[in-house]
Amino acid sequence: MNNPYQTITPSVYPSNSQELVATQTAVNELAKCKGWVRFISVLCFILFGIFILGFIGILTMVSRMGGSSGLMLIVYLVFLVVTFFLALRLTGYANAIGRLVHSRNPIDLETAMIQQLKFWRLYGIVMIASILIKIFTLMTN
């Protein structure tokens, strides 16, 4: 007999006993992590605010000095954008963990892991760029 009320189990969430699960302990660890991640993200946003003030200062300098401060302006803009996105990723990660703790929904765990990946990817790219710039500076000096 066909069950007319049978729901379709999405293939992305297999219902067999071999599925990988995040245990209660793992979820608790993520819950503990949330506070620290949020703290760092708040610091990043504060740093972003400080960079904004610095940017206004640099703009004032550029209007007086002209082209030679243009490079400094560009560098500052890059710092601004990077700091903002790092803070955003961390906030997204913390928010997703918060939702996961309450909902225990695999989608929230997915969102959290993706936000974490995006943060580390951006931070990794920034670090690689910083090291390359440092090496270039040392070689030219």
Added chain:
Amino acid sequence: MEENPYAPSQVSPIIHTTSQGDVVISPAALAATISTQFWVKCVGILMLISIVFQLFDAFTENNVSSSNLSGPGLGGAEGLFVILSLTLVLFYIMLAIRLLQYGKAISALAISRNPHDFETAMTLQTKFWKLASILTIIILVLLIFIWFSLAASYY
């Protein structure tokens, strides 16, 4: 006996849990976690490399300041900056070690697909963020102390 069309195994709950509190890790979540491994290890190694640059900078600043500085109070500033640089080096080493441990735990998870390895990875991740937060607070306190010391020595 008629088959029960409402047997629990045929109901697909929105929240997919196996035992109380466990959350199913979707393939996308697992793929994202495993992809994080490369970047986490990359950042850990780059932190160790940047330590070399920091030591170089600290040494260079120390040489420049000892040859060019004159006047009271400025020698103290040089000492404070060296202490700050060495503190940053130590903190970077600690953070890099934690990150590499986290990366290693994700590697283990990628091979075994064992819930215990996911647990270990999340525990190490929490330890990293806790350490990063505490070290950041220490650095901020140090910077405030240095700023006040410089202001006091200048006036």
